Amino acid sequence: MVRCLLIDDESPAISLLKNHIEMLNDLEVVGSCHSAIEAFEILKKKRVDLVFLDIEMPVLKGIDFLKTLKSPPKVIITTAYREYALEGYDLDIVDYLLKPISFDRFIKAVDRYYERTPGVSTNPVELTSNDAFFFVNVNKKHIKIWYNDVLYIESLKDYIKIHTTHQKIVVKSNIGKIEPQLPEEHFVRIHRSYIIAIDKITAYTQKDIEIDNIEIPIGSSYAAKVFALLSHT
Secondary structure, X not given: OEEEEEEOOOHHHHHHHHXXXXXXXXXXXXXXXXXXXXXXXXXXXXOOOEEEEEOOXXXXXXXXXXXXXXXXXXXXXXXXXXXHHHHHHHOXXXXXXXXXXXXXXXXXXXXXXXXXXXXXXXXXXXXXXXXXXXEEEEOOEEEEEEHHHEEEXXXXXOEEEEEEOOOEEEEEOOHHHHHHXXXXXXXXXXXOOEEEEHHHOOEEOOOEEEEOOEEEEOOOOOHHHXXXXXXXX
């Protein structure tokens, strides 16, 4: 697990980062605080691998705090101000995220952390299955997913998000790798970023398919196959 410390004087910003981190199985929050002074105390007591650091904070700014650390953990800057980017990169930060931070941009920053950290990597998804369910193997933990519970699978660049009737699971994998492992009688790819469960379709148009009140676009290169399938269901 990558042990993360969140430093930001705004509670909503910390909450957003926590939500993003909870979506990834290989990151955990070991501390959060609203000032650099509090962060000093946490770093004394806990091992931290990755810091998400705001810049504009009271008493001591994030950049000044970073300069005081002799052997800092890896750092991802989170800020609403573009003008600090050059100074941040001079301090060898991993990435520079502008608020509000989208999940796609967040996982891109996390991937950069892995690229720059020897010996640290996420486990790609492994899928073992039978006729009723499959297991997603993430970080030595096997998560059971019933085919009947899956609504759709969404690509997030180097990750996929599996949407089910009761949870969302994000794992490091490529949608093109998981597609051939799924049974064709249950799933169809309708877009470069989406695979859907056929029996969960509630409505469709020439442009999208609706599942659980969510409209999912049909890619032009997949349309012929999709509508041929729908005409026989």
